[in-house]
Amino acid sequence: MSDPSDTGTADERPGTEQTEPRATDGGSERGYRTVAVDEVENTPNPTRVKRELDEALGVSAFGCNYYEADPGEQVPWGYHRHPDHEELFYVIAGAIDVETPEGQYRVAENEAFFVPADAPNRAVATGDEPARILAVGAPKTDDGSVIEERCPACGEVTDREWDRDEGRDGAEVYVLSCADCGAETRRFSGRTEMKES
Numbered sequence: 001m002s003d004p005s006d007t008g009t010a011d012e013r014p015g016t017e018q019t020e021p022r023a024t025d026g027g028s029e030r031g032y033r034t035v036a037v038d039e040v041e042n043t044p045n046p047t048r049v050k051r052e053l054d055e056a057l058g059v060s061a062f063g064c065n066y067y068e069a070d071p072g073e074q075v076p077w078g079y080h081r082h083p084d085h086e087e088l089f090y091v092i093a094g095a096i097d098v099e100t101p102e103g104q105y106r107v108a109e110n111e112a113f114f115v116p117a118d119a120p121n122r123a124v125a126t127g128d129e130p131a132r133i134l135a136v137g138a139p140k141t142d143d144g145s146v147i148e149e150r151c152p153a154c155g156e157v158t159d160r161e162w163d164r165d166e167g168r169d170g171a172e173v174y175v176l177s178c179a180d181c182g183a184e185t186r187r188f189s190g191r192t193e194m195k196e197s
């Protein structure tokens, strides 16, 4: 921390003014921003709740997402890896099991789990209560992922493509298909709140 005596006038110094630094509407010259997590739009994902804090706050260097997943719900689309992207999962509440080629890791409440670049993983909420997770990853520009699951149709370990479809009750559902043979491999129920557009 630098000497506060050369960081401007008393009115500009953190801790010296009475007002809280909540420049939430682009009102900050330097880009300070605050957001209420509950007010960040919920975005398409197999999990019940995914709020892209990085998008809401304009973060450019790292990804940051907040998730809530019911027990048994998986957090990502599938067993996947990010070739050039590191991740950290902080379990705020509940617990997750992370499947890896080296076995399964249990990450409990108030624990953090690191996923190195190119390391396959799939996180599933476990236990009795919904898991609340903060996921941070960097660099943001290299967050592309490769899903690697065996396709029941062609029998190969393949990547997935996804699309939206309308479920029986009219709710939106997500459909995953094999990137090689095109067969539908998984359908996620439309529990996810959708942006109204």
Ligand SMILES: [Zn+2]
Residues within 6 Å of the ligand: 151, 152, 153, 154, 155, 156, 158, 178, 179, 180, 181, 182, 183
């Ligand atoms: Zn296939």
